[in-house]
Amino acid sequence: MAPNCLSIALAGNPNSGKTTIFNHITGTRQKVGNWPGVTVEKKEGTIHKYGYELRIIDLPGTYSLTPFSIEEIVARDFILESTPDVVIDIIDASNLERSLYLATQLRELDCRVLFALNMADLARERGIKIDADKLSELLDLPVVFTVGNRNEGIDDLLKKAIELAESPTEISRRRRVKYTKDIEIAIDRVRRRLSDVVGDGPYNPRWTAIKLLENDSVVRDRVADATGDRAADLMTAVAQERLTLRELYDDDPEIVMTDERYGFIAGIIKEVVTTSTRRRVDMSRNIDLVLTNRFVGFPIFIFFIWMMFQVTFTVGAYPMEWIESGVGLLSRLLGAILPEGILRAFVLDGVIAGVGSVIVFLPNILILFFFIAIFEDTGYMARAAFLMDKIMHLIGLHGKSFIPMLMGFGCNVPAVMAARTLESEKDRILTILITPFMSCSAKLPVYIILAGAFFGARAGTVIFGIYMTGIVLSIITGRLFRTVLLRGADAPFVMELPPYRAPTFKSLVIHMWDRSKMFLKKMTGVILVGSMVVWGLSAFPRNIDYDMDYSGRIEALKAAYGTTLANAEPGERDPILRERKERIEDLQRARQAEHAEKSYMGRLGKFLAPVFEPLGIDWRGSVAIVTGFVAKEIVVSTLGILHAVDEGREVLKETLKTTGMTPLSALSMMIFILLYVPCLATVAAIRRETGSSGWMVFNIVYSTTLAWVASFCVYQTGQLLGYGV
Ligand code: GDP
Ligand code: MG
Numbered sequence: 001m002a003p004n005c006l007s008i009a010l011a012g013n014p015n016s017g018k019t020t021i022f023n024h025i026t027g028t029r030q031k032v033g034n035w036p037g038v039t040v041e042k043k044e045g046t047i048h049k050y051g052y053e054l055r056i057i058d059l060p061g062t063y064s065l066t067p068f069s070i071e072e073i074v075a076r077d078f079i080l081e082s083t084p085d086v087v088i089d090i091i092d093a094s095n096l097e098r099s100l101y102l103a104t105q106l107r108e109l110d111c112r113v114l115f116a117l118n119m120a121d122l123a124r125e126r127g128i129k130i131d132a133d134k135l136s137e138l139l140d141l142p143v144v145f146t147v148g149n150r151n152e153g154i155d156d157l158l159k160k161a162i163e164l165a166e167s168p169t170e171i172s173r174r175r176r177v178k179y180t181k182d183i184e185i186a187i188d189r190v191r192r193r194l195s196d197v198v199g200d201g202p203y204n205p206r207w208t209a210i211k212l213l214e215n216d217s218v219v220r221d222r223v224a225d226a227t228g229d230r231a232a233d234l235m236t237a238v239a240q241e242r243l244t245l246r247e248l249y250d251d252d253p254e255i256v257m258t259d260e261r262y263g264f265i266a267g268i269i270k271e272v273v274t275t276s277t278r279r280r281v282d283m284s285r286n287i288d289l290v291l292t293n294r295f296v297g298f299p300i301f302i303f304f305i306w307m308m309f310q311v312t313f314t315v316g317a318y319p320m321e322w323i324e325s326g327v328g329l330l331s332r333l334l335g336a337i338l339p340e341g342i343l344r345a346f347v348l349d350g351v352i353a354g355v356g357s358v359i360v361f362l363p364n365i366l367i368l369f370f371f372i373a374i375f376e377d378t379g380y381m382a383r384a385a386f387l388m389d390k391i392m393h394l395i396g397l398h399g400k401s402f403i404p405m406l407m408g409f410g411c412n413v414p415a416v417m418a419a420r421t422l423e424s425e426k427d428r429i430l431t432i433l434i435t436p437f438m439s440c441s442a443k444l445p446v447y448i449i450l451a452g453a454f455f456g457a458r459a460g461t462v463i464f465g466i467y468m469t470g471i472v473l474s475i476i477t478g479r480l481f482r483t484v485l486l487r488g489a490d491a492p493f494v495m496e497l498p499p500y501r502a503p504t505f506k507s508l509v510i511h512m513w514d515r516s517k518m519f520l521k522k523m524t525g526v527i528l529v530g531s532m533v534v535w536g537l538s539a540f541p542r543n544i545d546y547d548m549d550y551s552g553r554i555e556a557l558k559a560a561y562g563t564t565l566a567n568a569e570p571g572e573r574d575p576i577l578r579e580r581k582e583r584i585e586d587l588q589r590a591r592q593a594e595h596a597e598k599s600y601m602g603r604l605g606k607f608l609a610p611v612f613e614p615l616g617i618d619w620r621g622s623v624a625i626v627t628g629f630v631a632k633e634i635v636v637s638t639l640g641i642l643h644a645v646d647e648g649r650e651v652l653k654e655t656l657k658t659t660g661m662t663p664l665s666a667l668s669m670m671i672f673i674l675l676y677v678p679c680l681a682t683v684a685a686i687r688r689e690t691g692s693s694g695w696m697v698f699n700i701v702y703s704t705t706l707a708w709v710a711s712f713c714v715y716q717t718g719q720l721l722g723y724g725v
Contacts, residue, residue: 012090014061017148085165093123214254319363327356354531354637373511377503395478408438436678437474442632453653454663537601550591616665668715675707
């Protein structure tokens, strides 16, 4: 070779940008052919630069230099046999860990290696910072950042390559992977045996020894060829060393050594990569060891969900009281201003009672959405999907379908729309059909009232149980539909687990608010109108034949107390006054209740009552359920109006207890409300997203039938077991 002639080989993982860099360096002066004997493309080109004739060879892309693939053997043989002056290892800097395996193997070959940290732009974009000086120091080789597709750093790379080729330093002593003591001892022993037999050839002795210990078939054959009749002895010695190591580690030496190389790489990565992303990924991996663990992951998930409802229920109770007293104050204020009559009744009993009974749940809904925002923003939602994957496969769906379902806890409308991300149409329809069983936040007020009134301290747990019932029934439904209606296999996909992030408080609040806005919008729209309609139906007709002369009774009562008061000592008056007030209020409430019962609404309720009677739900409950089709929030306001309660939740609870409702019938009603037809907006979304009125009607019929059957079973079984009182 001419004195100023250097050969430079480009090694690297597939897609690390080798060919791109090769093209930039060689331009049009390329020769494309095949490597001898194999159909692996060989590209080389010769250029003249910096006073040198540079022969550049693009090696096949490989991840390692084991003899397992043709590409790897070709690349290795070229380095071993043709001994290029310099090997440039082109490394995908955005994927350093994976790239370094090949690098450690090149290092062991003791050739002159230089790193091109290519894709430097991508690494920067992903926030990966690589300390090139440190990397260079740790591996004792030059490092150059390059951006192959923009021809950045390539000239620098060539200069460094020439410099390295011309450097007088002894290469064999360069830093390389150090194995644990026993392995190093074995390497040493094999190396000495080897030099006894063949002197310094055919390749670098340490490397050859390592390959022999790794039982590398290509190297073994070549060493056998070179050593002739002394090969058998050498191979027996190697086999003995392998056996010793095997016993020591209880694993093949090649596996132990591979592990140690990865350990070495992990150490380098720790030293030189200092990005937040990297740390986040590592931390995520550790967190995931627990949160997606086969055994503890699921209980933790259930615990989170349970905690979410518990906090929603307990913490929400405080602001709820404040809002309630606010509504009460407003009601009394307007009551004092407005003259007795239909307008006053409309404002107080229709608007304030209707909207007021729903707006008190704003804190609960805010808290619930806050939790959902935490799950989404931290990345836990994706883990929940991952955890649910196995269970979802019971239905024949992916964990991915669980995300719309989980969102259904907030509101079914966006949940149904979220099913769009599923590729298969059948998967999408199936997910849409089972999502409404995820109890939405609008149903929560109903549970809070009913469970609160009848289950006391265990209300949180009962509500949790209701939610779980919804989940279980959606799974059963899914299984049923998958085998009967929407047959087919689920399309395979890779579950992505984004790194955990600590969400900012601001983003949580924004997400919470985005969702809660919808609730407030509903308050002023559907709920207001619905409450007014419900009130109208319960307030008319105005002229009602009462069973009792309430007005006469009230007058008589007033007169009677008037006499008692006149005769009483001044000190005894207060309790008497209180008693009078209570008795008058009782009568007024009874009148209102009878009025509601004889109103249009009452008539509708009485008409429906036979359908709901086997479920333990009275005519008021029936009406509330019917009005709930418009929006589930209206259920509570209807109950409020029908029980003539406008003073708030506590009174409504008390009143419910006096109208013959029992814990069992409350449970039955909660189950019905959990399962029956979703609200108008959701039904519309189902039609839109499935593109068919057929599926919409199917959903309405199926869910309502299921609700009836489930409530029936609960109520009747409960009665048989004696819980009916
Ligand atoms: P090879 O398999 O190693 O030969 O890789 P190629 O040279 O074929 O490059 C793979 C892809 O990476 C091509 O689309 C290149 O345009 C692109 N690429 C190469 N170097 C860079 C780089 O530094 N930054 C970015 N963003 N892309 C690059
Ligand atoms: Mg290529």
